[in-house]
Amino acid sequence: MTGDEAMAAYARGDARAFEIVYDAVAPRLEGYLRKHVREAARVDDIIQQTFLQMHVSRGSFIPGAEVLPWAFAIAKHLMIDAQRKTRREEPHDFNDEGDTHARTMSSRAASGEDEAVARQARERMAVAYERLSPPQREALDLRTQGHSCAKAATALGTTPMGIKLRWRRALLALRAALREDDGSSDSIPPAKGRS
């Protein structure tokens, strides 16, 4: 059974056919994404999202249509979306609980004291954010958007304790990134689990 036939079968309700679709599409999708996205975790995230979108849209699959161009179009869309989101989130990082240090640096820069240091802090934060695993990033995003642990857990399909752990690890990783070149980590409040 080809990937196209398997997708048509999956659209009809044959649940086992999805594994065939995955085996036919995922390697080529991964090859394509690796050319455009540096981090392996992000590639995995986009592949997972692509297959979820294909799964949710299976009812609209046209029998006889090609599955590969469709999967590539979804993946490309998600990749661009993720890149836009990352660009938007860079300035947003300064609202995070663990960003007091960066804010302090910014205020110093605003007064003309240490603009270069503040820029470096921002860059370190952005790099540290990129290095977080997708689950940690998702937990951090939802928590900083004001969602409770319970609500975030429902959205991400995990437990509130799982969210607390991911969120705490994400904050620790961000704090560690700021501490790398600077010993002034005292200004960062300790990460506390909130429910």
Place this chain on the structure above:
Amino acid sequence: MTQSPDLKGRVLAAVGNVPAPTRSQTLRARAWLFACGVVGALAIFFIKGGLRMTSRPPSLVVLTSLGTAVIVGTGMAVLLTRGRDMRGRPWTALVAAALLATAGFLAWKFGVSALYGLTERWPDRPGFRCLRLSVAMGALPLCAALLSWRRTRSITPLATGAAFGAGAGLGSTVLVDLWCPVAYLPHLLIGHVLPIVVLALLGGVLGSRLLAFQRR
């Protein structure tokens, strides 16, 4: 190339947790919604008086309505379907279909009415009543189409929504043509063509909100 079995397991587990309708369930739901939209449009048409012959000879009504139905039906078939490609039709094809169907309808209605010498101006009918009626009748199938596609995210939400809007607008012109006896060109532009543009814009705006991808 590193194909992670862990990723495969995660994908299959995630897919198992998210319910998704099969093709037959989707088609059934779409058929119901679309039927509701069409019935709603027909209800408005009949509440507003239904077919109105006025001074038009029956042959003119039959000719304009059949011609309009064929032209508009062809346009709608292109605008409301995706052919054999899951990515949908290119936006150039959608724009061409909408423009050609609209121009074809306009030329047919005006041309056939001119043959009967019935293209004179109606001073009390600038076209705003037809505009309102067309938009009201087209909005229901448009909403039905957008709602039926809401679960299945489109790769091009704006173009898909605009195409749905133009298709719904074209569909409503068939009914308005049965209702409206005026074939004066400015009236046709305001009352019969402008609603297609309005509904296409509305469809584009709603489509970009309702049909866009969302991370799951």
